[in-house]
Amino acid sequence: MSSGVKEVLPPPLDSSSEPPAIFDGTTKLYISYTCPYAQRVWITRNYKGLEDKIKLIPIDLQNRPAWYKEKVYPPNKVPSLEHNNEVKGESLDLLKYLEDNFEGPSLLPDDPAKREFAEELLSYTNSFNRAVVSSFKADSISEAGATFDYIENALGKFGDGPFFLGTFSLVDIAYAPFIERYQPFLLDAKKYNITEGRPQLATWIQELNKIEAYEVTKRDPRSS
Known part of the structure; x- marks a missing residue:
C-alpha cells in the first residue's frame, strides 16, 4: 500500500x-x-x-x-x-x-463469487454514472435514487466488511471518484442526501476516507 x-x-x-x-x-x-x-x-x-x-x-x-x-x-x-x-x-x-x-x-479477491460480482459491478459503472448525471437536469431525483439503492444493496451482499467485496478492491476504486463528486453536488443543488436511509453507503464513504491511497487523490490536491 x-x-x-x-x-x-x-x-x-x-x-x-x-x-x-x-x-x-x-x-x-x-x-x-x-x-x-x-x-x-x-x-x-x-x-x-x-x-x-x-x-x-x-x-x-x-x-x-x-x-x-x-x-x-x-x-x-x-x-x-x-x-x-x-x-x-x-x-x-x-x-x-x-x-x-x-x-x-491484490485488489481482487480469489473467491469466484466475489470475482463474478466484481465484474457485474464494474460493468454497471457507466449505467450508474449516466443515471446520476441525468438527474442533475431532471425535475425528479428518482432515477438517481434507484441507482444509489442498487449501490446500498450491493454493499450488503457479502456482509463481511464495509466495502463492495468485503475488503477494499478495484470495485470501490471504480466508484469512489464519482460518488465523491455526486454527494456534495446533489446535496447542494438538489437538497438530496445520498446517505439518508442508506447506512451501508454512509459507512462505505467513512471507511473509504480512511484509505490514504485514495485520500491523497481527492479533488485537486494541489489547489488545497
Whole structure:
C-alpha cells in the first residue's frame, strides 16, 4: 500500500510544456488531477505502492499540449499508461492491467463469487454514472435514487466488511471518484442526501476516507 511518504505532485503540463521523454523505459501514468476516470488509476497505483515505479504525468485538460495527442495517446484523453513501449487507455481496463502486471496488494479477491460480482459491478459503472448525471437536469431525483439503492444493496451482499467485496478492491476504486463528486453536488443543488436511509453507503464513504491511497487523490490536491 501507499508508503506513507507524501508524494510531491508535479505541476500539470500544458500547451507550452515540453513533452517528457517518450518510450524511454519509464512507466508513466498520464492523468489530470481533476478527472475522476484518471483518479481511478491513480488510486490503484498508490494503493499498490507503485509511486516509485509509475511516474505521474499530469496534463492540463483545459490547455492540453498538442504532443499528447500526436506522440502519446491519439484519443487525447486521460488516463493513459505508457508501459513496455505501448500506451494503453480506458480507466477500467487500466485498473485490471495494474492488478495483473504489477506487484503490490491484490485488489481482487480469489473467491469466484466475489470475482463474478466484481465484474457485474464494474460493468454497471457507466449505467450508474449516466443515471446520476441525468438527474442533475431532471425535475425528479428518482432515477438517481434507484441507482444509489442498487449501490446500498450491493454493499450488503457479502456482509463481511464495509466495502463492495468485503475488503477494499478495484470495485470501490471504480466508484469512489464519482460518488465523491455526486454527494456534495446533489446535496447542494438538489437538497438530496445520498446517505439518508442508506447506512451501508454512509459507512462505505467513512471507511473509504480512511484509505490514504485514495485520500491523497481527492479533488485537486494541489489547489488545497
